Amino acid sequence: MADDYCWCGSRLVECARCDGKGWVYIGFFHGEENPCKTCNGTGKLCPKHGNNYS
Ligand SMILES: [Zn+2]
Ligand SMILES: [Zn+2]
Numbered sequence: 360m361a362d363d364y365c366w367c368g369s370r371l372v373e374c375a376r377c378d379g380k381g382w383v384y385i386g387f388f389h390g391e392e393n394p395c396k397t398c399n400g401t402g403k404l405c406p407k408h409g410n411n412y413s
Contacts, residue, residue, distance in 0.1 A: 365412035366403035372406055374398035 373379035377395035381402035385391050392413045394400035398410050405412040 363403055367405065367407055367410055367412075369405050369407055371403040374402050374404050377402060379403070403409060 365371060374381070374395060375401065376390055376397040377383045377400040381395055381398060381400045382392045383395045385393050395402070400406050403412075406408055
């Protein structure tokens with residue numbers, strides 16, 4: 360997978376909350392998958408601008 364860059368020139372990093380997957384488990388027994396709100400389901404974040412990189 361190619362590296363992605365923010366409009367500010369920073370290289371996007373993996374979202375720590377979802378481990379770069381773009382979704383997270385919710386629910387007691389990890390039964391449901393939800394898009395990660397931290398990275399907007401992309402799995403990537405700009406170190407400076409978070410998910411506001413496009
Ligand atoms: Zn940025
Ligand atoms: Zn995420």
